[in-house]
């Protein structure tokens with residue numbers, strides 16, 4: 001479709017069957033798209049593959065902007081239970097997203113925005129709002145063309161706003177789900193409108209190798225691809241995830257079934273070395289295949305070079321030491337609920353060339369007295385108490401913190417962990433045995449943690465924590481200042497409660513230092529105990545800004561003190 005025709009579609013959007021909203025400043029062909037879909041099953045690393053592709057393209061000097069298009073009806077990830085869906089990742093602009101955005105940010109070392117995260121809830125809210133405002137001018141509002149039209153608008157808006165050369169769109173779920181059908185339909189239309197040479201469609205599939213058979217089987221993958229073709233989507237590249245490298249005859253079968261040439265049927269087997277994945281994909285010439293489809297002249301791009309160094313720097317080959325970090329949480333059954341913390345520890349592994357073993361401590365087991373704190377904490381070199389909400393597990397976390405404070409074991413408390421450290425200190429050092437947070441005990445006579453003033457008037461639970469990046473003033477001559485090396489820092493928040501500022505003086509008299517404060521309001525952001533080996537609490541989430549080769553200063557401080 002020509003540029004003029006595309007403009008025409010945009011103009012006629014309300015009085016014809018077409019509904020294509022072209023954002024201002026959009027120029028067809030200026031941006032290329034890479035769309036990543038999944039088939040067969042979820043959980044095979046679509047987010048990691050998407051992040052890796054972004055990294056491979058950035059390596060060659062192309063500016064990328066990755067988007068996760070999520071099929072859930074939730075407007076954002078804020079109300080999702082981390083136990084079901086994994087961690088809620090928070091962007092600097094305050095958007096609560098799925099954990100894939102964390103993966104993108106870490107791989108390409110860029111801050112993303114709300115435009116990089118799309119959900120069905122977000123699109124439908126807009127459609128309904130527009131319908132109520134009469135913006136569809138008497139039209140019957142339909143999935144096609146209206147919902148798909150709004151979806152394409154988001155894709156193109158990201159292209160304009162990010163000024164990217166390549167927009168990557170990861171479609172949530174797998175092909176065949178009812179929920180993401182409209183996203184795939186929007187992609188089909190986008191391919192027609194933008195032209196084949198501007199869109200590269202990748203399908204990530206899975207090749208099973210049942211133990212009873214001892215050989216690889218491609219049927220499930222074939223059916224998944226067939227489903228895509230039925231929807232009018234011909235993949236340009238197929239990436240086959242599998243336990244072992246995918247053999248030639250299986251790749252041939254996939255090729256025959258999907259009309260994808262052999263050099264674009266790529267094998268990606270399991271690897272223990274997570275940071276090697278982009279390089280593994282490059283070794284399979286995935287980057288070349290993408291340039292080929294998108295008609296990008298490789299000769300005009302920058303050279304490869306930094307990826308080997310990045311991969312090498314992130315690999316921990318002969319660690320000089322092994323340490324164990326305990327994480328006391330309540331979602332320890334699903335490691336994805338703490339994925340950014342795990343990643344921040346990995347960044348430290350590379351930084352210090354150490355092996356960090358994680359010991360998951362289920363805080364609820366301590367408070368229900370099924371296990372003793374000495375028993376669960378045995379053998380750890382340091383403790384992290386991560387963010388959380390609600391009553392379950394809180395007393396268990398407080399017991400763990402007490403133990404670490406008294407036994408001089410390095411401790412990092414994050415968000416709820418910061419608040420639990422405050423309660424522990426109030427109860428056991430200030431001798432206020434009823435001290436609590438009003439989140440759990442609304443009538444406590446010693447409310448050391450209470451609702452933020454802005455939160456008092458809020459109703460409902462969606463999108464209304466204190467969210468996103470805020471500046472923090474760091475006090476000189478403190479642990480925090482030594483870690484960050486500057487007086488003004490910025491970190492990301494997600495909380496409703498805070499340290500009750502009425503008690504600052506009482507705590508300071510008993511040697512607790514509030515080394516980080518909000519420059520605008522009286523909100524305590526960092527606490528520390530100067531006499532302890534390492535005792536730091538942050539009201540923010542340092543794990544969200546930790547990146548490969550640039551570990552979070554707070555995590556660095558913790559690990560360094562353990563060493």
Ligand code: GLN
Pocket residue numbers: 386387388389390414415416417439494495496497498
């Ligand atoms: N529940 C606490 C609050 O709302 C802590 C939140 C968190 O850890 N993310 O303030």
